[in-house]
Amino acid sequence: MNNIEGLDQNRQTAAPAKEKRVPVVFEGYGRTSGKMRTDFKILWPAYGEEFELATDEGAMHGGDGTAPPPLALFTTALGACVMTQIRAFAKMLKIEVKDVNVHVRMEWELIQKGKEPYETAPVGFTMDVEIDSDAPVEDIRRLMETAKKGCFVEQTLGRTNKVSHRLMLDDQWVEL
Amino acid sequence: MNNIEGLDQNRQTAAPAKEKRVPVVFEGYGRTSGKMRTDFKILWPAYGEEFELATDEGAMHGGDGTAPPPLALFTTALGACVMTQIRAFAKMLKIEVKDVNVHVRMEWELIQKGKEPYETAPVGFTMDVEIDSDAPVEDIRRLMETAKKGCFVEQTLGRTNKVSHRLMLDDQWVEL
Numbered sequence A, B: 001m002n003n004i005e006g007l008d009q010n011r012q013t014a015a016p017a018k019e020k021r022v023p024v025v026f027e028g029y030g031r032t033s034g035k036m037r038t039d040f041k042i043l044w045p046a047y048g049e050e051f052e053l054a055t056d057e058g059a060m061h062g063g064d065g066t067a068p069p070p071l072a073l074f075t076t077a078l079g080a081c082v083m084t085q086i087r088a089f090a091k092m093l094k095i096e097v098k099d100v101n102v103h104v105r106m107e108w109e110l111i112q113k114g115k116e117p118y119e120t121a122p123v124g125f126t127m128d129v130e131i132d133s134d135a136p137v138e139d140i141r142r143l144m145e146t147a148k149k150g151c152f153v154e155q156t157l158g159r160t161n162k163v164s165h166r167l168m169l170d171d172q173w174v175e176l
Helices: A002-014 A070-092 A137-150 A152-157 B002-014 B070-093 B137-150 B152-157
Strands: A019-032 A038-044 A049-055 A099-113 A119-132 A163-169 A172-175 B019-032 B038-044 B049-055 B099-113 B119-132 B163-169 B172-175
Touching (some): A049 B070, A070 A099, A070 A152, A070 B019, A119 B152, A152 B070, A152 B099, A152 B119, B049 B070, B119 B137
Antiparallel strands (some): A019 A038, A019 B099, A038 A049
């Protein structure tokens, strides 16, 4: 019996590191609160956290300009997610980082036939990253690659995602 | 000559509606402004608009909780983009809309092997939409389909996008 236990222990030592998967869920409740303004309550239930965020459009798009447009939040979400993970993983990888600056450029296009409602498509997203650090160049590269893989927003943009919709019609939820 | 001109005019009338493509560009400049806090200046150059946005993390993730986390902005961006376009296209399609309420649920996962830095992946995004309107059900469905196609964020999530990065290394921009 002792021999067999010892053998199992050896096997465990040789086995690859155990993989852990943790769900990360955000929920948002949005309501119209102006001509184009939207107010959102965002919940992060796992931590009991709650946030208030709003968007609006300028007068050119029929709004009152009381808050940034949705694409400003989207642009910030991508850039800030990478910047957060650079700092989070710098600690984990023991790479000293003094400061981070990022320039993000997001390009979409609007395609309209005659007077029909327009359609939209992404064109390209670029990010210039400056990491202020005395660490060797190879460490900075490794940190950046790790931050990209650990950035929820960037990993989402890199996949084809399906957004599932339900629409309330005649008092019933209908899948679209 | 007159005959030929007349013929050309007829041809133009019979031709499909002309397609117009308009670039939509947002630029963001982010700087670290706390342990995990990031401040972003967002420019919408085509309209000369400028917005300030910030993100932070709670104490659990090494931040000071001074602003919502990047994923709260991301969740709001998706929900608010669809809600904005429902109202914008309602006007265009002459469908009366009194109110819109949306519930968005965003799920990602964090995958960690042993003590290595974790990686992330999207799991699923769902959106429940309530459009308060006296319009026929078919109009509401059509409005929703039009808003999906016209929502920049949703169309971005539905594609595989490449985020291109440049990293400043030894005072030079290096493509990753």
